[in-house]
Every structure is written in C-alpha cells, then in structure tokens.
Amino acid sequence: MEKFNKALEVAKRISDEKARQKRQYSAYDWKRSCFHFLGLMDSVYSNERKCMKSPMPMLFITIAGRHFQNKNIDSAEYYINKANHLLLTKKNPLEGKANVLRAYGRLYIEKKDYKKSLHYLLNSLEITRKSGFRKRTLETYKLLATAYKCLYNIQKENEYLLKYTQLNDSLRENERIALNSSVEDILNSQQDHDTSASKNFYYGFAGIILVSAAIIIMLNNIYKARQKIQDNAINEKILESDMLRRKLDGLHQEVVQLAIKSDPSFIHKFREAYSEFYNNLTTENPGLTANDILFCAFIKLNFSNKEIAEYAHLSIRTVESKKYRLKKKLGISAEMDLNKWITQY
Incomplete structure (x- = not known):
C-alpha cells in the first residue's frame, strides 16, 4: 500500500493527461485488489470509484464476478455489457477482448445456455493461446470443463480438465522457480554483507589480540561451528x-x-x-x-x-x-x- 501511494504521488507530476490517468488507474486498481484480499470492502468500493474516471474492461468484469458470487446474474450481465461497450468504444489490447468473451461465457453458463457459452469461451481461448496469456487460458479451461459437464460431454470435460491441471502445474512450477531465485539472491546478498562485516571486524582487532587469546578464540569458534x-x-x-x-x-x-x-x-x-x-x-x-x-x-x-x-x-x-x-x-x-x-x- 505504501508503494502504491508513492506511485500515485509520482503520477500526479506527469504532465501528459492520458499518461497520468493511465498510471493513476493502475495504482488505484492494484490498491483495490489488495483491499479485496484483506476483506476491506469499503476500501475496495472507494478505489473502484476512483478507477471509474478512466475504466478498463477488466474493472467491470471484476465487479461482475462479485455479482456472480452473490448470485446476482442480472447485475453481473449489466457490468459485462458495460465492459463490452467500453471495448468497442476504446482501443483496448487483445487481452481485453479475451476477458470480455470469457465473461460472457461464464454468464451463459449461469443462464444454462451452455452451447452459447461454448461459443464465447472457445473464441476467448483462441485469443489467449495465440497471445500467450497463460493465466487467462487457465481460467477459460476451467469454464469450458464446467460447460461440457453441464452438457454431459464427459470426454470434452475430461479433456479440458486435463489441460487445466497441466497448465496449472506448469504455472505453479514457474512461480516456485521465480520465488526460489528471489530468495537465493537475497541470501547471497546477505552472505556477501556478512562476509564483509566479519573481515572488517577481524582486521580491526587483529593487531591487539594476543597469540594465546587467538588460540582460545579459534578453538571456541571450531566448537561453535561444529555445534x-x-x-x-x-x-x-x-x-x-x-x-x-x-x-x-x-x-x-x-x-x-x-x-x-x-x-x-x-x-x-x-x-x-x-x-x-x-x-x-x-x-x-x-x-x-x-x-x-x-x-x-x-x-x-x-x-x-x-x-x-x-x-x-x-x-x-x-x-x-x-x-x-x-x-x-x-x-x-x-x-x-x-x-x-x-x-x-
């Protein structure tokens, strides 16, 4: 939160209005996400209102997802339509189109129109696969499995469940590798710092330590190292x-x-x-x-x-x-x- 607040302070100094709004939206959107994880819904709604000054389709899709959880299908459809309208009126990247298509796919699953749901989901999948949006592809696999399950197509359901499982395992492995790399860098940095500090300590006191005291310290250090x-x-x-x-x-x-x-x-x-x-x-x-x-x-x-x-x-x-x-x-x-x-x- 502290970093995002600093980002907002920096964004205020950007002279170009469009660039400034884009950076402010990004910071407010991330703050909204953090508050959501913390369960502080009043703060979520507050940051959503700030994002509304220059919204992106994914903002409306996120709000629609909340209405899906509360079984408010009509409200969810309203926000998905707003996301689609925004997609049509503004130049948005392919990911925005894929997200809107996937949201419609989920909507028609809730409406039990599973064939229509498949139409939107397969179109979304085509975009995310070609563009390499692996996490968005993962979400679509899961929805496709659900749609085929409701159509009693066990073969297709299992096909997309398998794809979901394989991609999910791959993403988790990549995250694990990235995390381990970050931790290793921190440990190496700390080790270098500790080594440097130890050298400075011993160099400073080397001239005043007596031979007998050095032997005692050496033996003590050996014991401690073994322990x-x-x-x-x-x-x-x-x-x-x-x-x-x-x-x-x-x-x-x-x-x-x-x-x-x-x-x-x-x-x-x-x-x-x-x-x-x-x-x-x-x-x-x-x-x-x-x-x-x-x-x-x-x-x-x-x-x-x-x-x-x-x-x-x-x-x-x-x-x-x-x-x-x-x-x-x-x-x-x-x-x-x-x-x-x-x-x-």
Whole structure:
C-alpha cells in the first residue's frame, strides 16, 4: 500500500493527461485488489470509484464476478455489457477482448445456455493461446470443463480438465522457480554483507589480540561451528518434516474445498493427494465408472451421507442406493462396512 501511494504521488507530476490517468488507474486498481484480499470492502468500493474516471474492461468484469458470487446474474450481465461497450468504444489490447468473451461465457453458463457459452469461451481461448496469456487460458479451461459437464460431454470435460491441471502445474512450477531465485539472491546478498562485516571486524582487532587469546578464540569458534552444523542438520530435518506435514494438510483441505464447491478439478486434485489409494482402487477394480470413483473419493474424505448428497446434488436415499451397488462392484461382503473398507484400503 505504501508503494502504491508513492506511485500515485509520482503520477500526479506527469504532465501528459492520458499518461497520468493511465498510471493513476493502475495504482488505484492494484490498491483495490489488495483491499479485496484483506476483506476491506469499503476500501475496495472507494478505489473502484476512483478507477471509474478512466475504466478498463477488466474493472467491470471484476465487479461482475462479485455479482456472480452473490448470485446476482442480472447485475453481473449489466457490468459485462458495460465492459463490452467500453471495448468497442476504446482501443483496448487483445487481452481485453479475451476477458470480455470469457465473461460472457461464464454468464451463459449461469443462464444454462451452455452451447452459447461454448461459443464465447472457445473464441476467448483462441485469443489467449495465440497471445500467450497463460493465466487467462487457465481460467477459460476451467469454464469450458464446467460447460461440457453441464452438457454431459464427459470426454470434452475430461479433456479440458486435463489441460487445466497441466497448465496449472506448469504455472505453479514457474512461480516456485521465480520465488526460489528471489530468495537465493537475497541470501547471497546477505552472505556477501556478512562476509564483509566479519573481515572488517577481524582486521580491526587483529593487531591487539594476543597469540594465546587467538588460540582460545579459534578453538571456541571450531566448537561453535561444529555445534552449529549439528543444530542446522537437526533444524533442517525438523523443517522438512514440518513442511511435508503442512503440504499434506494444505492439500487435504484444498481437496475438501473443491469437493464442497463441486469444482470440476476435484477428482484430479484428489488423485494427486491420494495417488496410492486412487491407483490401487482403479487398477484392482477396472470396471468402476467415473461416478463410482467420485463416490469412493467422497467416502475416503470421510464425508457423511448427508454431505455426499449435498455436494453431489442427490437425495440421501439415492446416496444409500449407490453405496449398496458400489459394495457389490467392489466385491465387499454384506457384513463389511463400506466406509470402513475404503478408509483402510
């Protein structure tokens, strides 16, 4: 926030009006995004109003997205139309056109006009692919999977889910590499600074340290270095264990949230989190359908019948019937509890 406020102060001194408005819009838009992450909606609305002086299509699309979350479809459509009108009246880059097309695609998914949704989404995808907008392409893949799911086209749904997963993994890997590079630069800089400081310290006191004192200090430093190596080794083991635990906990929570939201990428993320269970289940039971595997995943996550019914949009009675048929497919005896069998599998 401090940096963005400084950017606004600098922008005020730009003499060219269009250039000044462009820089001010950029700073206000980033501040709006930060306040949104912080959950400070009054500040979000305040910065949105400032952005309205020279808006971009993505501003209206962002507002439309908020209305989608609140199920205000008419309001969302109003802001998407404003974004489209702005796109037609101003010279905007290709990314702006792709964003508007993708927004219309989402709108028609909400309106249950899935074929019309595909028309807009595929046009948006063509632009983002050619222009290399990978994050925008990722968003479109997810919406395409949703549209094909609603059309009961399992083949196309899985095709775009796979593309979504592969691109998402690639983007995450790039972010990880970039982050590690930044951290490495900081550590190297700090190491150089520490080395320089240590040299200055020893040079300053070298003339006044007696030989006997130097020997004592040297022995003490050797002891500390060995102790530090041991401590570092222990700390690294603890850190690795803690990071692994956090990663597993975080991945489990992510899978649960995807299931609750009926997210199309749920089963792919579940396969990543419980790869051993998934591979054993599908290898030993090749006759299982995608729906059967989905139910096994819900049970593995310890969801109750009521929760499964809610997340799968079924009645509790239907869930019980599906579990009964699933036991037969898996060859589980009538006395054995399906939940216990899957949990221990």
